[in-house]
Amino acid sequence: MPSRLSPYRLPSRRAVRRSVLAAIALSGALTSGLLHAEPWFEPVRLGVSAGAGKDAAMARLEARWDLKQDLWATSSQSVRLRLGFEVSGGVWNPHGSGGSALGDLGLTPILRLQGAGRSGVFAEAGVGVHVLSRTGLSDDKVFSTAFQFGDRVAVGYRFGDTLDSELALRLQHYSNAGIKEPNPGINFFLLQYSARF
Template sequence: MLGTAHPVQAEGAQPSTILPGAVSMHMGFGDGYKRATLSWESTPLWSYQFSGRGGRLDLTGELGVSYWWANKDRNPRNAWQLSAIPMLRYWATEKFYLEAGIGATVFSGSGFAGKNISTAYQFGDHVGAGYQITPSDRIGVRYSHFSNAGIKRPNPGLDIIQVTYTRKF
């Protein structure tokens, strides 16, 4: 299956001469904190079209920068984060998708919102769903969990639910 897959371009999409892909904005809410993210998403690096009405599976790369801020007296009150996430996106129809990804992230410190997350390096686990509004615009919802996978204790993790908007160019 993987050996027969090849990159595909959505029907009617125009290739970009600058930097193909998409830009997405995410706004998330967690337990006493918020997160705003700006990401660049690659065009599909790999794609597999299932036979019949089985849908399509795409693999894309997602590079992002996020700003986190905590409510009231939780210290440290803010943090920056860089992320690199390979995302698998299953298109059940031409409009509806499910997505999942696991990747590396780096925080600006090892503490945030009253939590000692022990390491600046964290793994990000993501699951979501969305809808293609137009050939260039997509909206979705995503749940993300960040933790150091037990590399060092304590490892409380950070959880966030996000609303996403993506614009292809």
């Protein structure tokens, strides 16, 4: 007797490969468009971040464009609210056995609160969209969808040097917001360094 098929089937490797290639193409198109958007955006900020959580370690590369105009500022501009857009690509490496590294492509708008000077402390938060290369990280950690939301909060310091470099500590959370179960979510603590080019 034939078994009944579940209404939810895991995507084939070909479908996952197509999704990842589409995400890369979209990231490339956005990156290309933003590189030539000089009147609106600051020069590109490139960064690297690495860290770990309970289930895996992560390393990623990031490119970010900040709007030249503040969204809001005090009359003295001692406190400013800024908006930026980040494109990222990363690799998750699971702890223990029963898993292998998976890829993560993301696009995240970021709100940042900072002071007026070239150096100083900042705080930021953002919610973006991410596509994972597959849904299974390990035997113990399986996501129901390759699509994930990425929430983040960070605090950091701008050094005000010639590269406008920054160092930040970030908490990053991924989940599909209950679109489909199971939705185990995953958290990472990351250290990020970035500079303008």
